[in-house]
Structures are given as structure tokens and as C-alpha cells.
Amino acid sequence: MNIFNFYLNKIKKAVLKNIKILEIEKFDNSINIQVENPPLEFNSDLSTNVAMVLAKKYKKNPKIFADLLKKILEKEINDFKSVEIAGAGFLNITLTDSILIELIKDIFKDPNKYGSNKLKNKYNIEFVSANPTGPLHVGHCRGAIYGDVLSNLLKFNGGSVVKEYYINDYGKQIYNFTKSVYLRIREIKYKEKFINNDDLYPGEYVKDIAIVILENNPKMDFNNFDQLFDKLKKLSLDESMKLIKTDLKKLGIIHDNFISESDLVNKDLIKKTVKKLEDKEFVKKGFLERPKGEEDKNWKKTERLIFKSTMFGDDSDRALQKNDGSWTYFANDVAYHSNKIDRNFDILINILGADHIGYIKRITSAVDALSNKRTKLYCKVCQLVKLFKGGQPYKMSKRAGDFISVNDLLKEVNKDSIRFMMLNRNNDVELDFDFEKVVEKTKENPVYYVQYCFARISSIFRTIKIDYENEIKIKKNTLKFNEYEIKLLRKVLNWPKVIESASFKYEPHRIIYFLYELATLFHGYWSKGNENNKYKFIVDGKIKDSSFIVLKLVGIVIKNGMGIIGVSLPSKM
RNA sequence: GCGCCCUUAGCUCAGUUGGAUAGAGCAUCGGUUUUCUAAACCGAGGGUCGUAGGUUCGAAUCCUUCAGGGCGCGCCA
Structure with missing residues (x-):
């Protein structure tokens, strides 16, 4: 039982019953009183600010209300052994010994x-959702743990929670990743040199994936990338997701649900969702301004479908189509969120990294638009984790293209310490993670x-x-x-x-x-x-x-x- | 240029639906083990809550100004 809420109601009832004595006209929920834990030195069980809140409302001295309320509460509520007036008009309450038992x-x-x-809320919590192009790194770790613990918390508080992972297995990055695996395979099989460029994934783990795929598919022909693409993409993604799931499991995290972006595209969900938005007249055909930030070489002034997100408080309207007419990442994500809405959650929560702050308004706009503001989407942002060792910024020696992975982290620090330390700060401030401190006993x-x-x-x-x-x-x-x-x-x-x-x-x-x-x-x-x-x-x-x-x-x-x-x-x- | 976040003790941070003398840890200094686990405890010093205004009986908390720091600002994902 939450005794603060319990006695809040009792106090409200007692006040209501005695409005004549208090000389107040009415007492309803518009008057926001609080019952809380008083500081230790006051040596009492509960405290309430009801006298001060009434004083504000009726422009009287809080002391007058406090004196009256002390008598009223002591008389009306049997569980109260005593009520003392303190400070600016707080009422400090001590409970009887028997009610304590x-x-x-x-x-x-x-x-x-x-x-x-x-509480009985139904939540969907989307977290991690790292691109399936390699194992998790430390940056993913904080959001992963935050999302997992938030899920546990809401479940504990009575909610039902679906923990979800959105697999971004569609688009250019996946093409590049698959190509990287292909080239590594050819490197192993035909001794062709892997030549790195900015679009490719050079990491050592790509070699490991290539080896596994070669072992499992001894008869596969690796001579025509375009013909092989669909099949190799699937094999590569499967291996990649295996790595991610293994890392998550080591951190104690298991998602309930994995949703694939390609699946949504294949099921034509994007078209259907855009149609829904069109029916509500939230979509227009038109041109967008050149973006203000960094110069974009691929930008073209072309007519396309645009979501009118400014109607929901976004800074600008957002493109649903690229200049070749294909759907943007955003369009796919809107479709995904439409799917979430259709599954009848009360509250959607997305856990994002700090680099996605700019994305929040447009996606919440889309959820507002699709659900007529009935489904709430909250985006929680995790700020950076800064790694230290003995007070000095920490960089592990790493091979080209690799990064400090969750695996590297787990070699030095156990799961319990990682989970606890990653939550040792509010999610929206940067967190210093010191490898030395975290292993100290x-x-x-x-x-x-x-x-x-x-x-x-x-x-x-x-x-x-x-x-x-x-x-x-x-x-x-x-x-x-x-x-x-x-x-x-x-x-x-x-x-x-x-x-x-x-x-x-x-x-x-x-x-x-x-x-x-x-x-x-x-x-x-x-x-x-x-x-x-x-x-x-x-x-x-x-x-x-x-x-x-x-x-x-x-x-x-x-x-x-x-x-x-x-x-x-x-x-x- | 615009958006979001941050600014609290020497350091790292809690604390915001407005409330009591603004709290912890670390660091500094000084104590506590024949004892149920010292991986612990006790004590001391340390603050114009970034700045300037405003609202209020009352502001770290709400509003406005300015300054400093971070992250973003795609027709990438």
C-alpha cells in the first residue's frame, strides 16, 4: 500500500467534512495538496502542506488553517496519534503504534x-534498435539497460510491457554491409584484397561473419553480387542479429518482440499508412526548402509527398519520399508506429541516443496525427557515456574499424556493476563510466x-x-x-x-x-x-x-x- | 540561424506538478575493528543553486534576458 496516497484521501475527506469550521466555500481536486515523507529531524511519519495550500487559495495566514486542521485531523482520523505544526505551516503527523503494525x-x-x-497501463517500449551491421558498442549499452530497467519498473508497478527492437534491415546501410561481407568472403576464398572506403564496414567482426557464412554454405557461388544479394543479405543480417542478441543476453536483456523494417515494406504497410495520413489531409505534394545545417550534395528540388508535421509542432514539414520517389526512413518509421498504434498500447516509449534528439518532434507528430492524439509517444534520450580509467579518458587499443564493444566492456566489468552504474545518473545528463571505480569493492x-x-x-x-x-x-x-x-x-x-x-x-x-x-x-x-x-x-x-x-x-x-x-x-x- | 538538453560544495552529481536549515559520494582533515561481515561506521570544514530581472507569503524548481557547455538540424539510417 502507498500510505501517502491512502492518507491523502483520508485527509481530503476530513477537510471536506469540515469546510464550515474552516470557513471555506469548497474543497475539490483543483486544490492540489501533498502528503509526503518529512525530513528525518522532524521525527514524524507523514507531513502535509494542506494548510499552506488553503492559505494561498483563501488568502489567509497558514497558521490559522494549521491550528484548525490539527484539531480536525486528530479528531477525524483514528490512525493519527498526533499532528504537529511546523515551519511555515506544515502538519507533521505521527501514526499510532497499532496502525504501524x-x-x-x-x-x-x-x-x-x-x-x-x-497501475494497469499497457506500454510498448522500443529500445536498442541498433542497426544490424555489427555487434553492440558501449554507446548502445546505456540505452539498452535504461530501456530494460524501465520495462522492469513499469511491470513491477502493475503495467503490461512489450519490449521491442526495431530492426533497420532496409536501405543503403544494409546494402553496404552486405557488400562488405561479400568482399570479405572473396578475400578469404579468392585472396582478393579488401579495399576499404567510407561506405564499407571494415571491422574484424565482418570477417568472422564471412567465415561463418562460408562454412555454412560450402556450395554457394560468390561470383555475382547482384544475383546473390537477397540471399547474402539475409545470411549476413542473421549473423549480425545473433551477435547483438548474444551481447544483450550477456547484459541480462531479452526483448519480447523484433520488428523488421523490410517486413513492413514487403507488407505494403508504408503505402497503407501514407494513405491514412492522406485521408486525414496531413500529407501534401510539394517542395521542401534546402536544409539549414551542413551542405547536402544529394539535395534536389523535386516534387514529393510531404507530411505536414508543422501542424503538430514540428519545425518543418518532413519528406516521405526521396527524390527517386522511394520511401524515406521516416516514412517507414511512421508505418512502424502506425503498427504500434494498431496494437492498442496506452503509451509508447522510445529510448533514443542523444544524436536522435532532432528526430523526436517529427515522430511524435506522426503518432499524434495517426492516433488523433489518443496514443501518447514519449521519447526518452540517453546522453553520452564517457569512458574513464582511473580518472583519465579511456580508449582501448583497437584494430581498424573496430570500436569499444559491449563484449570488451564485459571482459573487464561484470554485468551487475554495468547495470547499476549505467543507471547511476539521470538519463539526460552525460555519464562518466570509470573502469577502475566500477570494479572497486x-x-x-x-x-x-x-x-x-x-x-x-x-x-x-x-x-x-x-x-x-x-x-x-x-x-x-x-x-x-x-x-x-x-x-x-x-x-x-x-x-x-x-x-x-x-x-x-x-x-x-x-x-x-x-x-x-x-x-x-x-x-x-x-x-x-x-x-x-x-x-x-x-x-x-x-x-x-x-x-x-x-x-x-x-x-x-x-x-x-x-x-x-x-x-x-x-x-x- | 533554429531546436532539444545541461550549468547546484574543490570534483562527480541528487533534488523541479513552488514549500521546512539546499542533500549525497569523492577529495581534504580527524576518529572507530578481542564484537551479528570494517566491502562498514562516526565527526569536521566546504554553497550568492551560471547571470540579470519578474511572478509569489515562499523560487534550485515557474516566466523573461544574457552567458558558458553538449547533441542535433537530411531527399542518411
Whole structure:
């Protein structure tokens, strides 16, 4: 249960019931009050700004409302032990001991779901979608993990999520890639020298793909590229996607769905989609201005079909056709998004790299146009990852045409650390990734810090010989928690709110920060036992009920949180 | 020229549907292990929240100006 939302409703009801005493005319949803976690030093469970919000609305001193509301809330809501006025008019609320136990019992009923707000949205999350022309590199890694964890998060919060990968297996790049494989094959088979140029893919992995294809197709004739193209393209793409899927799997990422661009083209979906837009009169035949940025040698002033995206807030209208009349990448992507819309998702999310920022407006315009603004598309951008080693910018030695791949990364750093560190920042700021720090086993490496917290909890359970997974039944109606336990308990009760805000904003890094803070409180409490036996968890082989319950609660939150991040939780370190 | 993002402690960053004395980590300095895991803990110093205005009882958060940094600006994908 999310206690903040729960008591928000109770407070609203209590206020509504007493509008006469408060001398206000009405109280409805237009008045946006908040219930949240007060800072630690105020030593209370909840706080609300209702007095201040009313003061603003009715132009009175917040103190007047606060005094009245204190009495009203104490009288109307049995769960409130006391209500204190603080600061500019905050009401700080302490819950009764018995309701605290009820809240804990509620968590123990279904611990694996504790934190979920049980929303029922249907999401499609498209992420990675790297061109199938080679293995993943570090740049893809952040978006991949962000997308995967966001999916876990939204699922945990009750949503249904389809994780999707759009394979750009159509167009010039794929032609060039296939040609590169072809030339590497001829290099191996006929000792022809591979001559690199800007259009080709020179990477070593292309040789590896060529070798595999040669082995699997001993009788194939490699003399006429044009005749061979369709077949070789398929073979090359299959190998390429195998590499990508293997890399993703090593990072713990498995997509539900792979959608092929060529498939959409072959099924005539582009024509159908453009027709839909034409019917809505969002398409015109005409000319576009020469683009402002870098000079484009291939630019021609030719009449073509254009999507009127400026009607939806884009900076300029966008071409659906190239100058030879074939469809643009954008046209294909619009068709793909039309397909997503037809699958009845509530919310579409695209995870993009920073270099695609300029693309967002046109594709959201297209989704608005096609769905009559009913389906929402959110594009989340991941900024660059800057690699460091011991504080110095890091470049791995690499062969011509290769790049720092996910594979290279995994040779030095384990999956858990990569996943945790890649989420250690808001997605729209640049992230420094230091190879040295990330393998350190100290507080500087937050993944260990949080894992260690769970290992310590597990160690207590081992010592008292209770299986951590056992169900816990509380018999008592009240329990005496010490000051450290109360702090941990309040933090634990804040967990559903963290899930709520992280889901609402699509910001999984909030979970990382929360887990770190929870771990800090826990390690602090643990160390108190070194200074004072009074704070030891285990005395004479036995544990106090209150400590036991708090340990279990912290464990539940860490387990659920790390489950979302997709990081393991060793019981011993 | 235009669009999006960023600017918070020496460094790297949290914190924005406007709220309490602006928080962490690192670095610096000083402490804590016969003890349930020191991969840990405790303490100290460190801030005109880029600039200048505006709205408000109240602004890191909203609006406007300017400056600095990043990414883009295709009829590539």
C-alpha cells in the first residue's frame, strides 16, 4: 500500500467534512495538496502542506488553517496519534503504534509486490534498435539497460510491457554491409584484397561473419553480387542479429518482440499508412526548402509527398519520399508506429541516443496525427557515456574499424556493476563510466554497497537459523522500535512513493538513489552494534521482534529494488 | 540561424506538478575493528543553486534576458 496516497484521501475527506469550521466555500481536486515523507529531524511519519495550500487559495495566514486542521485531523482520523505544526505551516503527523503494525502486516502479505501501485497501463517500449551491421558498442549499452530497467519498473508497478527492437534491415546501410561481407568472403576464398572506403564496414567482426557464412554454405557461388544479394543479405543480417542478441543476453536483456523494417515494406504497410495520413489531409505534394545545417550534395528540388508535421509542432514539414520517389526512413518509421498504434498500447516509449534528439518532434507528430492524439509517444534520450580509467579518458587499443564493444566492456566489468552504474545518473545528463571505480569493492562502488547490505541481513538470518524466505506472521498488536528502527521503517514506507515517481517520470535512477540511502541507514544502524551492545541484533542467540521485522522489511525493499535494476543479490560476500 | 538538453560544495552529481536549515559520494582533515561481515561506521570544514530581472507569503524548481557547455538540424539510417 502507498500510505501517502491512502492518507491523502483520508485527509481530503476530513477537510471536506469540515469546510464550515474552516470557513471555506469548497474543497475539490483543483486544490492540489501533498502528503509526503518529512525530513528525518522532524521525527514524524507523514507531513502535509494542506494548510499552506488553503492559505494561498483563501488568502489567509497558514497558521490559522494549521491550528484548525490539527484539531480536525486528530479528531477525524483514528490512525493519527498526533499532528504537529511546523515551519511555515506544515502538519507533521505521527501514526499510532497499532496502525504501524497493520501497515507492516500488509507488506508481509505479499512481499514480492511491496511497492507496486498496481497501475494497469499497457506500454510498448522500443529500445536498442541498433542497426544490424555489427555487434553492440558501449554507446548502445546505456540505452539498452535504461530501456530494460524501465520495462522492469513499469511491470513491477502493475503495467503490461512489450519490449521491442526495431530492426533497420532496409536501405543503403544494409546494402553496404552486405557488400562488405561479400568482399570479405572473396578475400578469404579468392585472396582478393579488401579495399576499404567510407561506405564499407571494415571491422574484424565482418570477417568472422564471412567465415561463418562460408562454412555454412560450402556450395554457394560468390561470383555475382547482384544475383546473390537477397540471399547474402539475409545470411549476413542473421549473423549480425545473433551477435547483438548474444551481447544483450550477456547484459541480462531479452526483448519480447523484433520488428523488421523490410517486413513492413514487403507488407505494403508504408503505402497503407501514407494513405491514412492522406485521408486525414496531413500529407501534401510539394517542395521542401534546402536544409539549414551542413551542405547536402544529394539535395534536389523535386516534387514529393510531404507530411505536414508543422501542424503538430514540428519545425518543418518532413519528406516521405526521396527524390527517386522511394520511401524515406521516416516514412517507414511512421508505418512502424502506425503498427504500434494498431496494437492498442496506452503509451509508447522510445529510448533514443542523444544524436536522435532532432528526430523526436517529427515522430511524435506522426503518432499524434495517426492516433488523433489518443496514443501518447514519449521519447526518452540517453546522453553520452564517457569512458574513464582511473580518472583519465579511456580508449582501448583497437584494430581498424573496430570500436569499444559491449563484449570488451564485459571482459573487464561484470554485468551487475554495468547495470547499476549505467543507471547511476539521470538519463539526460552525460555519464562518466570509470573502469577502475566500477570494479572497486568499496563504498565508492554503490552496487557493492547495496549488495553488502543484503548480505549482512542474510548473515543475521543464517546466525539465528531462520530461512530468509519464510513467511512472517506478527502476533503482537504493538511493538517498541528503537530510534534507528523507526528511521528504517519510515524509509521502507516511502518505497511505494519512489516507485510511483520513478514510473511516472520514467526515471529508474531514482530507485538507485533510494536503495543507496536505505543501505546507508542500515549500515549506520549495524555499526551502532559495534559501539553499544544494546543495538546488537542478536543477543544470546536470539533476536528482538522489532529488529527482526525491520531487517526483513529492509530485505524486502532491497530485493524488490535490485530485482527491478536486474542485479544479483548474493547472500554472502 | 533554429531546436532539444545541461550549468547546484574543490570534483562527480541528487533534488523541479513552488514549500521546512539546499542533500549525497569523492577529495581534504580527524576518529572507530578481542564484537551479528570494517566491502562498514562516526565527526569536521566546504554553497550568492551560471547571470540579470519578474511572478509569489515562499523560487534550485515557474516566466523573461544574457552567458558558458553538449547533441542535433537530411531527399542518411
